[in-house]
Structures are given as C-alpha cells and as structure tokens.
Amino acid sequence: MKMTPLTFFKAMADDTRLRSLLLIQAETELCVCELMTALDEIQPKVSRHLAQLRKLGLLVDRRQGQWVFYRVNPELPSWVNEVLMTLAKQQNEIIKDNLSQLKQMGDRPERTKKCC
Template structure:
C-alpha cells in the first residue's frame, strides 16, 4: 500500500475512534463482551443510535459480534493495529451495570490486551 493510501486508511480508522460515544463503548468493552442492551441502558441515546455506532465500529474492524438468540454481543477485535491497541489501553475501563443478558450468564470475559 502506498503512503497516501496508508494514511487514508489510518485516518478512516481514527475517525471512528475519535468520537466520545464510541470511545466510551470501547472503554466498556475492555472488560469483555457486552450485549447491545447494556449499551442501550448505559447511554443516554436512542437504541438506533447505539446500533449505528456499533455498526460503524464493526465495519471498521474494531469489534466483532456474536449472536445468541435475540441478543447480540460485541467484543474487541483482538487483532487490532498496535496504535489502536495503545488507544484502548490508555482508556479507563468502565464497569457496566448488570442487565438481563448478563444475569443469564452469557457474557464472556475477554483476555487482557497484549
């Protein structure tokens, strides 16, 4: 990839990360998987807004999804460029309140970042 394209791809990714809501979502994901409903509970935003933020992060390869019944769980992609891992490491890790999907014992903790 030439330098120009390389920079463009970096800026595309950094643009996704450079948003308060999405960065906060990533901070929540540091502790492991979270289901969509948790984000809906935690943020003062409509459910479609949450869904669209998650979609962008998924499209950018920042997170992966796992569907289980009607619930959809998201987790950090563990193959991120190192400059993105550094950003995530610099984030405080936020604790989520419990939610139906968690009481069901389905959420799986994540391996710590390398």
C-alpha cells in the same frame, strides 16, 4: 477496510463510539441493551455506532440466541492495541459513570460459559 490512524481517530472522535469501545473493552463483551443502559441512549443510535465500529474492524460480534454480543477485535494492529491500552488506563475518568449505570442494570443477558 484497512485500519489507519486517520480512520481510527475519526471513529474515536465521536463520544458514543469512544465510550462504547471503552465499555466493551472494560467488560470484555456487551450487547446493545447493556450499552443503551450504560450510555443512556436509544437503540438505533447505539446500533448505528456499533455497526460503524464493526465495519472499521474495531469490533467483532457473536450471536447467542436473541442476543448479539460485541467485543474488541482480537486481530487489531498492535498500534491500535497500544492506544486502547493507554486509553484503558484513563477509562475510570472517561466511563466511570457509564460503568456505574451498567452495574445497576437488572436482567442483563446471560452469557454462555466457555468450555475449557
């Protein structure tokens, strides 16, 4: 699906999708359980919104054992990256409570260290 301003802003009009995308951007990558904790939402809701963001091409995922990690698609159009960078400057106000909840989460999944 081609990313248009209309599809992008429709996706960002939902609070769960906006916060999920900003949290993933802030943390580089997150799994469903981390987003459930940060957003204080149930798994089906978080998974549904992640699937929508992935279908639009805003997120990509990678599997590591039982975990699926989501990150912002590195091949987004430049205008989307500019919008996300602008939002990131304001993210402390938008997702500060969510980041605090995430930092308090115990038993976060281990990520494989990238080899150099």
